[in-house]
Amino acid sequence: MTNLYGCDVEALRGFLARYDLPAFHASQIYAWLYARRRFDPADWSDLPASLRERLQCDAVFDPGKIVARTTATDGTIKYGISPDGGGTIEAVYMHYDDRVTLCVSSQVGCALDCDFCLTGKMGFVRHLSPGEILGQVAQIQNDRGLGERPFNLVFMGMGEPLHNYDAVLAAFRVLVDPRGFGLSRKRITVSTSGLVPAIEQLAAEPRRPRLAVSLNATTDETRERIMPINRKYPLARLLEACREYTTTTGERITFEYVLLDGVNVADDDLERLAEMTRSLAVKVNLIPFNPVPDRLPYRPPSRQRVLQIRDELLRRDVPASIRWSRGTEARAACGQLATEATR
Ligand code: SF4
Numbered sequence: 001m002t003n004l005y006g007c008d009v010e011a012l013r014g015f016l017a018r019y020d021l022p023a024f025h026a027s028q029i030y031a032w033l034y035a036r037r038r039f040d041p042a043d044w045s046d047l048p049a050s051l052r053e054r055l056q057c058d059a060v061f062d063p064g065k066i067v068a069r070t071t072a073t074d075g076t077i078k079y080g081i082s083p084d085g086g087g088t089i090e091a092v093y094m095h096y097d098d099r100v101t102l103c104v105s106s107q108v109g110c111a112l113d114c115d116f117c118l119t120g121k122m123g124f125v126r127h128l129s130p131g132e133i134l135g136q137v138a139q140i141q142n143d144r145g146l147g148e149r150p151f152n153l154v155f156m157g158m159g160e161p162l163h164n165y166d167a168v169l170a171a172f173r174v175l176v177d178p179r180g181f182g183l184s185r186k187r188i189t190v191s192t193s194g195l196v197p198a199i200e201q202l203a204a205e206p207r208r209p210r211l212a213v214s215l216n217a218t219t220d221e222t223r224e225r226i227m228p229i230n231r232k233y234p235l236a237r238l239l240e241a242c243r244e245y246t247t248t249t250g251e252r253i254t255f256e257y258v259l260l261d262g263v264n265v266a267d268d269d270l271e272r273l274a275e276m277t278r279s280l281a282v283k284v285n286l287i288p289f290n291p292v293p294d295r296l297p298y299r300p301p302s303r304q305r306v307l308q309i310r311d312e313l314l315r316r317d318v319p320a321s322i323r324w325s326r327g328t329e330a331r332a333a334c335g336q337l338a339t340e341a342t343r
Helices: 009-018 023-035 049-058 118-122 130-144 161-176 196-203 220-226 235-249 267-278 303-315
Strands: 065-071 077-082 089-095 100-103 107-109 124-127 152-155 188-192 210-214 253-259 282-288 320-322
Touching (some): 009 023, 065 130, 089 130, 107 118, 130 161, 161 188, 161 196, 188 196, 196 210, 210 235, 235 253, 267 303, 282 303, 303 320
Parallel strands (some): 100 152, 152 188, 188 210, 210 253, 253 282
Antiparallel strands (some): 065 077, 089 100
């Protein structure tokens, strides 16, 4: 049976019409799936009993199942989720004093093979469907009892979201739909390793999430070493695409910069980073690397150096902040998501 979780109103209408069922019920079903997050037609009290019975027989509404929870001492929870299409993906719940942030996956594994990233070491397994992306959000919302509470959502889990462009944008449209999840688009950020054509495509969308670019190096030589995608889209081309993006959309980009000791944190790097950002509407997010002993040959610079880097950038008028790791011991931190089976 087809899994209808992830369908928009149009697709639900099409399904109902195909089965000779009244299509105007599509928007009620849509509200149950995404605004109320109840997945069993038996609970859909505003639908006629006969329709609920038909739906139970003829369709599946499966957002995937939570199969594991690992809680770190800072309250960060890493979820293992088994999506309808198979495999296991990971998503993370982070709770701060004033906000909640969910980090979701867009693919099982990743094709881009960044050298500092555990997901990259898994290789690419498959793209997730819109329903498998939305299912992570819905299941964590329900599990944490978030109710109607707004939260931030980042596509920084497993996978390169812009490599799975259509599914991520389809999920985004349901997330920002007031009849769906009802999130403000400004709360949603997609992070890319620098897929230039997809950045250009995103700039042309009528509605789009915020964009973060995982920069991580200031020379092609270093970037190619740690991010093979740079061979296809070198820094000059990426920066040009970023410039176009900020001009076309009027929106600021975030440059993510994972700090790798001995690789990208020399004074020359800071000089070049400041130069790159000078005429761009960007802010820089510094991310001290989360070490994965025995698996990845990198370590973060000292805490003192991290603070110094931030201060140096601020002194050069670059808006810079530090994203200290959360959930490190649950392996829920950036670059640490890879399913146990693959490890
Ligand atoms: S950092 Fe992102 S793009 Fe690079 S391998 Fe990891 S998941 Fe893929």
